[in-house]
Amino acid sequence: MHRIAIIGAGYVGLVTGACLASSGMPVHCCDIDTEKIGKLSRGILPIYEPGLEELISDCSKPGKQLVFTTDLKKAVTNSDILFIAVNTPTLENSRCDLTHVFEAAVSIAGVMDGYKIIVIKSTVPVGTCRLVKQRISDELSRLGKSYGFDIVSNPEFLREGSAISDFFNADRVVIGADNHDAADIIKSVYTENAKCCCPMVVTSLESSEMIKYASNAFLACKISFINEIASICEHCGANVSEVSEGMGLDNRIGRQFLNPGPGFGGSCFPKDVMALAGAAESYGLEPKLLRSIMTVNSEQTARMIRKIEAATGGLDGKTVSILGVSFKPGTDDIRYSPSVAIIKDLVSRNAAVRVYDPKALGNLKKENPELKVRYCKNPYSCCSRSDCVVLATEWEEFADLDFEKLKSIVRQPVLLDLRNMYPPDYVKKLGFYYEGVGKK
Numbered sequence: 001m002h003r004i005a006i007i008g009a010g011y012v013g014l015v016t017g018a019c020l021a022s023s024g025m026p027v028h029c030c031d032i033d034t035e036k037i038g039k040l041s042r043g044i045l046p047i048y049e050p051g052l053e054e055l056i057s058d059c060s061k062p063g064k065q066l067v068f069t070t071d072l073k074k075a076v077t078n079s080d081i082l083f084i085a086v087n088t089p090t091l092e093n094s095r096c097d098l099t100h101v102f103e104a105a106v107s108i109a110g111v112m113d114g115y116k117i118i119v120i121k122s123t124v125p126v127g128t129c130r131l132v133k134q135r136i137s138d139e140l141s142r143l144g145k146s147y148g149f150d151i152v153s154n155p156e157f158l159r160e161g162s163a164i165s166d167f168f169n170a171d172r173v174v175i176g177a178d179n180h181d182a183a184d185i186i187k188s189v190y191t192e193n194a195k196c197c198c199p200m201v202v203t204s205l206e207s208s209e210m211i212k213y214a215s216n217a218f219l220a221c222k223i224s225f226i227n228e229i230a231s232i233c234e235h236c237g238a239n240v241s242e243v244s245e246g247m248g249l250d251n252r253i254g255r256q257f258l259n260p261g262p263g264f265g266g267s268c269f270p271k272d273v274m275a276l277a278g279a280a281e282s283y284g285l286e287p288k289l290l291r292s293i294m295t296v297n298s299e300q301t302a303r304m305i306r307k308i309e310a311a312t313g314g315l316d317g318k319t320v321s322i323l324g325v326s327f328k329p330g331t332d333d334i335r336y337s338p339s340v341a342i343i344k345d346l347v348s349r350n351a352a353v354r355v356y357d358p359k360a361l362g363n364l365k366k367e368n369p370e371l372k373v374r375y376c377k378n379p380y381s382c383c384s385r386s387d388c389v390v391l392a393t394e395w396e397e398f399a400d401l402d403f404e405k406l407k408s409i410v411r412q413p414v415l416l417d418l419r420n421m422y423p424p425d426y427v428k429k430l431g432f433y434y435e436g437v438g439k440k
């Protein structure tokens with residue numbers, strides 16, 4: 001039985017740790033954030049991810065072992081395979097900040113007590129796994145230790161909101177390694193223990209690192225593409241929902257990621273596209289397409305703000321209700337959320353902004369303590385006396401809004417549906433001024 005340590009108990013680390021532990025593997029989840037580990041040890045989840053609470057609580061049953069700790073030595077000495085799943089944020093120059101990855105690697109070297117397989121699960125630029133290998137070797141030599149180790153790249157493709165099902169029903173597992181034996185052991189973690197039966201793609205370290213970036217850049221590109229098509233549709237009379245449907249039925253194109261909206265966000269797409277573009281520039285290349293993905297994306301958010309401004313007839317003094325703050329439904333993650341960018345812009349232009357989200361209001365408050373918005377308890381209190389209701393994130397709970405009730409409580413019946421969630425004719429019939437994205 002493999003003994004696993006997960007270094008970094010965030011969205012990726014927690015889900016990976018809980019899924020592996022639920023398959024019976026002993027797992028130590030280690031983080032430097034004492035508050036986070038304290039909460040987890042008391043059974044309180046620091047993040048919202050559907051099904052995760054139940055899965056973690058299931059891991060406390062006999063025969064399962066999921067330990068939360070800040071003690072790296074305990075995690076490392078009780079494990080053979082160490083997954084590094086720390087955050088890799090964006091530096092001011094748009095490059096990937098590897099500080100946490102290197103810190104974790106060097107700390108691991110400091111407490112190693114024998115051969116380990118060290119798996120880089122964080123998204124890292126091509127070449128990072130080799131740098132990590134060098135840092136660990138250097139640290140072991142400095143400490144006079146001569147333990148062997150292998151580095152494996154195993155990027156993560158889970159989607160927040162469906163992360164557990166993505167783990168057990170992955171499209172593929174990508175494993176990059178120099179050493180075939182180490183790659184086979186990581187394969188067996190997924191196949192024998194976690195019972196994943198998807199294709200396993202075994203590559204070089206560099207290809208594996210690039211597969212992650214190229215995949216995210218491609219998906220982001222699809223979103224920016226359909227957003228650009230949506231804005232053309234608004235001028236020529238085509239309906240982007242019909243266009244997406246018609247395009248998506250072509251197997252070469254596929255239906256997913258062809259939904260227009262206020263722009264992509266989240267902890268991955270923006271930072272990964274920027275990091276890949278930055279890496280390309282460091283090789284003297286001009287990554288025109290990658291740069292355009294980002295330009296179209298920020299322009300899309302700005303376009304949504306202009307729509308809100310036009311629909312309210314000027315923002316100053318108007319009350320705008322924002323439904324949905326997280327970057328997508330099913331998560332409390334607000335990193336790079338277009339909704340947050342819209343909220344901040346509206347506040348800066350003297351709109352009175354009311355916000356509601358089923359899970360993400362705590363993070364909005366925590367990350368923006370100075371932000372002057374009214375936090376509301378449900379969609380109806382959020383829309384009360386509103387001059388404009390903006391559907392920013394398509395949470396399921398918003399699908400069943402009672403529009404007759406809504407009409408009776410707003411000041412102006414204006415609905416901007418930035419996710420094309422509602423049938424325009426139905427909403428218009430009830431007397432709302434309605435605007436979606438990419439359609440009349």
Ligand SMILES: NC(=O)c1ccc[n+]([C@@H]2O[C@H](COP(=O)([O-])OP(=O)(O)OC[C@H]3O[C@@H](n4cnc5c(N)ncnc54)[C@H](O)[C@@H]3O)[C@@H](O)[C@H]2O)c1
Pocket residue numbers: 007008009010011012013030031032033036085086087088100103104107121122123124156157158159160267268
């Ligand atoms: N969130 C996603 O949907 C997703 C999907 C695929 C890949 N990724 C990638 O996975 C990585 C992790 O992302 P995340 O969203 O889980 O990040 P996160 O910010 O939610 O969690 C990272 C955790 O690592 C901890 N940490 C930092 N330095 C540490 C150290 N030296 N030792 C122990 N713990 C440390 C932090 O305290 C934090 O709890 C990133 O590279 C990200 O790009 C994320």
